[in-house]
Each structure stands twice: as structure tokens, then as C-alpha cells.
Amino acid sequence: QDATLNLNVQGGWSSAGYYKDFEVPFWTERLPEVSGGRIGASITSLDASSLKGSEVFRLMRMGVIDFGTSALGYVAGDDPVNEGPDLAGVALDIETERKVLEAYRPELVRLYTEKYGIRPLFFYPAEAQVFWCNAPVTGLADLEGLKVRTGNRTVADFVSAAGATTVTMPFGEVVTSLQRGVIDCAVTGTFSGNAAGWAETATHLYPLVMGWSPFMYGANQRVWDALPEDVRALLTEEFDRFEDELWVAAARRNEEGLNCSTGGSCTFGKPFDMTLVPVTPEDDARRGEIVREVVLPAFRDRCGAACFDEWQARVGAFVDPS
Amino acid sequence: MPVVAIGLLLLLILLAVPVGAVLGLLGLVLDQVFTPMPMWRAIGEISWGASTEFTLMAIPLYILLGEIFLRSGIASDMYEALRKWLVWLPGGLMHANIAASTLFAATSGSSVATAATIGTVALPQQKKYGYGERMFLGSIAAGGTLGILIPPSINMIIYGVLTNTSIPQLYLAALLPGLVLATIFMMTIIAGAGLTRSGRVAERFSWTEKRAALRHLLPPGAIFVVIMGSIYAGIATPTEAAGLGVLAALVLAWSRRRLNAVLLMAAFENTMRTTGMIMLIVMLAYFLNFVLTGLGLSQVIADLLNGADLSPLQTILLVIAFYLVLGCVMETLSMMIATLPIVAPIVFAAGYDPVWFGVVMMMLVELAMITPPIGVNLYVVQGVRTSGSIRDVILGSMPFVLAILAMILFLVAMPDVVTMFAGG
């Protein structure tokens, strides 16, 4: 390549994420184009690098990865602040989630700048994390006594508060475990569940939102600082645009995942005929209770009082769980 | 760069540097020479990630299960029973090798364990009855490879982890091809015995003896039922099923009054020795793959295949040829881990079913295990022998190499044979 600057990018999952449709074109086509060939990039997916996702920001901190993306939830164990924009049952629609991320952004920026030496570039969600059940679920109360596969601690808090047994297992094991009844339900994104064929096995889709699995694109601070100023300005501008694109795409994918899986109109997902279980006002009230009584206190325990007050001040103000 | 990489790989391997060290060193050298990025610093995170993969816990569990089988005498009783039933066929005892491998494979996740176990109980017989040595050795080496095709299978679990494919579906899909391949192996033996007019033993057993021997097939049958039954009854995940298999094997050994501290300690030692051997390679193969991908080698290969504008059939034939060649010179676990993240997406994009390709991949790995110069089962069988050149094992395995190849091409021509069972 003739590009004077070649950026090394660790992209997301190639299987169900934005990798092929958004990340690869952005880094390898649009950036060279808008920079007149000055910026080029090589990008690989998490699967191809056989990474788990949880090590991306640590590797970025060490300078092994220059630019890269990963879910905040994967590193929630490194610092509970990562759970802040993704608490179970808090942000029920994508507009709210975007506001949450905007409001909480300074906390995340502080965390990544200070703790990791990473410059956060932008944040974007996967899709709504919902329940895929192979059991005749009619509402939140029916989760009681069921075995539910969860992917992180805050969802596990919520699900056990609802009376279910939480089970952890690899993503690839979920479909057959649902089929055989090893588990009754599993929580994952509306579109990624559809893409992974969960709808083929699961019969009931219960769209109570357990989070949005937000991702962050970041750069190693030293690598970023070493870039010429005009390049940084150009990149920042492009990242803003890319971020907007990804939020629009997320909203579309979210609807598509829901509609396709439950017999609705379907353009790029896989059509299936699951039962869409309505979230009743009673369920919503119960959700508020669980969030107030279990999810938030558990987050406070992990995160500490100061961290929780910060969360309350920034996010709690406009997401009233009651 | 690919030339440097493959050249260095081959040189170090031929100089008898431990395979794990070769993979690690190759990763470190490529990183130093071809990029300013400190990719070597990822080796810690990647090794921790690889070794905490719960799914890989199945490796020590299956090895432990096999150890208990061998040490409690279940394996040799099973072999003896099969000998009584099959010795009359042209090729005689060699059929017992294949049948015993098949049965043992249904309880073991590893081809090395299968070949070593069956080799240990079968080889003394070859001396006793004076069979044509080469094909006898080949039948153990090839029969052993069934260990990873017939479920349960460690390699299938790794394939499932790497490609996000359902492991129970893989198991279900591989069962019939596994039995078919065992049958093809037996036909190969019959043909070989016919050509050389050898391998017939004038040994007959009465029906009473045969029927009495059947009970020795019950223990492996019971373990198979525990492992597969618990998966398909929805009681356990594949890794959990391996744990249940170990518990069941313990109960069997105890009921035979063979369970004691000596047996357990020896089983622990061999289990962890083999697990250490495998996992050093797995960790460093993950690391090497990370470096190769980071250097863009994967992208080069992917672009090459995508740019060639091949038909799906041409793509899969190219992939098969690729693994046939690579399998000759690479250890199988590292081969899978280092190449599948690149190759599998290409195959899937060409429209092939992940479960189907999983079964084909297992057969390609089986092939790699018995093709020279680097074929782990060749070495295992040679290892169990007391004398003679490895050339005997290599030549004896050749007919079976052709048999596996034929089976692979059959699956390419008739993909439904695999997929029709995978659905359930």
C-alpha cells in the first residue's frame, strides 16, 4: 500500500457483529478515501485472532494492539465501572441507552485513560439483550424455576432475583443446550440470536431488555498521541460519523432481529416464527422493583459508594427505575 | 514471509526441537522480524485464555477415562472378545484391531489414546500369530484415528470452539461416517489379505465361547451410553458428559476390584503427562495464530482464495488438498488451531455446512495422523513396538490413507450423508 500511515486494527466478531458490513469498509475503504490515500489500515476479526474479547483492552494497554474494539461487559471484571452503562433492565430502548452512554462517557473516559492508558474513541451498542426460551414463557413471573444462561454478572443478578437458576456456558453450546433442555432460556442480542439460529430452537422470545452490550473502539494512547494533529482531527471527525452510523445500524438490526424471529417483516435476517411474549405493565413494575432492590445494590457492592453516587448523578437522574 | 515461516518450521521440527517450542519460537521470530508491534507480549494473555477454556477440560477427562480403562483390564478383555468374533475373516486379527478401535473410540476422545491402548493390547498378538507385520501395524495406526471421528472427540470439541459449531450436532453427524469408515477399513483389510493371500488364521471359537465373550463388550458400551445419553437426554453439555464418563469408568473399575491407589496414581501421572504435552502445543498454537493473523498472513490467504473466484466445489477441493499437504508436515492440533480461523469462514462462505465441514475436517486430521513424515499415530504405534523401522508402519498405513481419502471424496460428493443426521 502507498498509504503513509498504516493503522493496525483489531475488529470485532466476524460471525454476528458489524465486522464485514461496517468495520472492514470503514477502516480499509473509507479512511483511505477521505484521507486521499494518506491513511490505510489492516484489520482482523476477533475470531481470526482466536481471541476471547476480554483481553483486547489489556493488549491495547501493552501496545500489542493499536486500535481495537471490545464489549465493555467483557472487562467488567477489571473494573465494575464498565457495568455502569449496561445494567440489566435499566435502559429499555436504544434512545435511552445512547443517552446513558453519553451521560456516563466521562466516567468511562477517565477509567480508560487512567487505568489502561487507552484513548476511548467512540461507543456503540450491539442490540437489546433479551430472553430466548424453549419453554412456554408468558411473562417475567414464569422465569421462576427455569434454568437461564447469562453472560454477565448484572444479568445474573436480575435473573436470579426473578427466581431463575443462572447457568454459565459458552455461546456455541447454547442452541443444543436449549434444544435438549439443559437450559430453558438464554439471554443474548436480538440480532445475534437470530443470526446464530437460536430462533430455530427457541420457541418464545421475551423482549424484556437486559442491556445493550455496549462496545468501545479505543486506541493505545501513545500511538494516538504520535499521530500528526491533522490526522487525529480527521479521524475524530470520521469516528463521529461512524459512531452515528453504527447507532442507526444497531436500531435497524435490533428491530430486524425481533421481527424476523417472530414472524414479522424480514429483510436481511433469518425468518422464523417464534412467539413474541408481550411485556405487560405488571412485568415492567416488577422489573423496576428488581432493578431497585437487587440490580442497583449489587452494582453498588461491586463498584463502591463513590462510584455508585457518580452513576446516580449522571445516569440515575433520567433512568428512573420505578 | 510464508516461505520463511514454513522453512523455519520444518527446519526446527526436523532438528527434533519440541513441537510446542517450535510454534512459540516461530511466533516470536516472525514478530521480531516482520513487525514493529510487540506481539510477543500477548503470549501471556493468550495462554491464560486458552488454558481456561472450560471446554478443553474434556482433554484430561477423556485421557483419564482411557487410562482407567487400560489399567483395569477392560480394554484387553474387550479386545479378546472381539478377536473371538472376528478372527475368521480374511485378515483375521486385523479386524479385531479395527473393531476394538471403533469401540474404544466410542469412549475416548483422542486418537493417540486409542492407538496406544489398542496397540498395547494387540501387538503381542501379532507376534504370537505371525501376521504380515506391515498391514497389522497400519490397521492399528489407522484404526486409532477413529478416536476423533467417532464421538466423543477432543478435536471435534476444539473445532466447535473455534467455529462456534454445536458439539452435540457434530457428534451426531459424525457417528455414521465413523462407522462407515471403520467398515471401509475392514474392506481394505479384506482386499489386502486377498491380494497377499495372507493373514488367515485357522482358529475357531464355538458359539458358547463367543456368546460368553460378549459381556466384555458391555463396559465400553455402558460408558458410551453414559456419555452420549447424558448429552442427548439434555442432562449434560459435552464437557460435563466427559466428567460423567470418568465417574462411570471409576465405578466399573471398582466393580472389577481393580480400583486402588496404585492404579489411580499411575493414571493421574499419565493423564497429566499427556495433557501437559497437548496443552503446551495448544497454548503456543493459539499464540502463533495470533501472530500470523496480526501479520496479515491470514488475510493474504483469504484474499487469494476469494480473488481466485472459485466455485464451491473447487474451493473445498483446494482446502482438502491444502490440509493433505499441511497434514504431512504439521502436528494436528496446532494445524487445526493455526488454520481453522482462516479457512473455516471461507468454506462456510462457499455455502458448506459447518457441521458437515467439521466431519470432513476430522477425516483430514485423521489423514494427517498417518501421513509421513509427521504423523502422530505412526509414532505412537512405532513407540509400542520393540524393534523394526518406522518405514513398516508408514507403508502399512498407506492403504488406509487411500481409504480415508476415498471417504472424504465420497462426503464431498454426497454431503447429505452427514447433514441428514445432524438435524436431530
Add this chain to the structure above:
Amino acid sequence: MIFLRKLSRLSVRIAGGCVLLCAAAIGIEVVMRRLFGLSLGGVDEISSYVFATGVAWSLAFTLLERAHIRIDLLYEQMPARARFAADLLGLLSLLVVSVVLLQQAAQVACTSWIFGTRSNTPLGVALWVPQLIWVAGLLFFTLCQLALLIALLRLARAGRIAHSGHLTGIRTHSEETEDYMSQRNTECQ
């Protein structure tokens, strides 16, 4: 050297025992989940730590038993001097890789300690604990390599190159057979 061998044997026995305990825990988990819909919680997670640490602590035993896979195609044909050189090269290569691995593994545990990292599961294990045991296993592996290297160089100085086989050589076929024969003996005990 004798001490290292004893320690390595002890460590694989403990590791193997832990693997068996994991199998038992898995069994209890499966039964409880089936019968009572309960989960012990985190059996898979604990097992994965047992696996990682058990493997790290087994690498040394595998080394001292000369069981790490090496390809003996050319090695078989080599004269004693060349074999010695190949053993030395193999050991040095392994040592380079192990030292880098050890150093970066220590980095992993250290980062977890500084960050206060906990696993993102209901169990919330402080990760530096299993990681430290893991690093210790890798350290033991590296130390055993150093001990082997010293022993090998001593042999060379004493001019007894031909005797290096039992330290670092590839297991010969008759040795393997003895191994299997001894297995059969334990069968009969």
C-alpha cells in the same frame, strides 16, 4: 534434580486428583440441576482454573519424562554428538519460549492484582489467585529446564555426551515398551 523429579511427580498426582475432583463436582452439578433445578454455581469456572493451573504444574513432569512431542525422523539417524547438539538446541528453544511465556504470564497476574480484576460471573473470583498458582507452575517448568541444561552441560564437560539420552533425549522405543509393560504390571497388582 532428584528433588525436582519428586516435586514434579507430586504435582501431577495432585493435579490429576483435582481433575478427578472436578469430574465429581460436575457429576453433582449435573444431578442437582436435573433433579432439583439447582446449580452449585461456577463448577465450570472453578474447573477451568483447576485445568489451567494443573496444566502449568504438569509441564515440568512432561519435560522430565521426556514426553513433549519431538519428531525423531532425523534424530534416529544421528550420531551421539549430533544428538547431543539437537537435545541442546531443543532445550534452549524451549527455554527461550518458556522465559518469555513466564514473564508475560507474570504480567497477566500482576495486571489482575493491580486492577483488582474479578471474573465476570456470579462467583466473581479474584483472578490474581488462580493466575499466581498458574505462574508458579510455569516458573517450576522453567526451573526444571534450567536444571536439565546444567546437567547436560556437566555431562559435556565430563566428556560423557553419549549419556545425555536419559536426561533430554527422545524416548526410545524400548523405553516406551517398558512403560507399557509396567502399566500391565499395575493391572495385575
